[in-house]
Amino acid sequence: SQQGEEDPQALSIQEGENATMNCSYKTSINNLQWYRQNSGRGLVHLILIRSNEREKHSGRLRVTLDTSKKSSSLLITASRAADTASYFCATGYNTDKLIFGTGTRLQVFP
């Protein structure tokens, strides 16, 4: 079974609004990664946060990590129609293997 579970499963917002997606996982981690997948394409890496980090920023993306709650959130600020995609979290622990969550489908309406 997959380790990561994203919440919500689907999210619809208007351009300019912020989008927040959450990820919960079950075991210890070395890092947690967020990926985006556009329809019909492969996954694209967005951001990696290590287990000893609590917050990380990249452009309009902000990721937080709470290892005590085994959860992470991805915030996309000032969303654009081009942000429409599925977003996945992935975790790894002392192995090259990544376990991917079930994904959040984000729809941004112009």
Added chain:
Amino acid sequence: DAGVIQSPRHEVTEMGQEVTLRCKLISGHNSLFWYRQTMMRGLELLIYFNNNVPIDDSGMPEDRFSAKMPNASFSTLKIQPSEPRDSAVYFCASRSGTINQPQHFGDGTRLSIL
């Protein structure tokens, strides 16, 4: 720089046929991962290699599936014989360095077994 390249992008074949999926890694990357994505099961790791050596194939569904890395830049995933339940999108991803580096995905092969 070219990303991970997969071929073919789409494959439709009849059950019982042999299917070969191909993947070209990003130059300099030393780890290669094969995944399968379906609506029901999401994204599953099938097998991965480090420096051309298979490390973990516990995700390979059964003996009908096999994967090879004949050289440092190329991999194949073979299904023989194929079955309708193998229909899915198959991705390969490559990575350089260690576990704290991101994986780079190809655009996948959409496989339909009739």
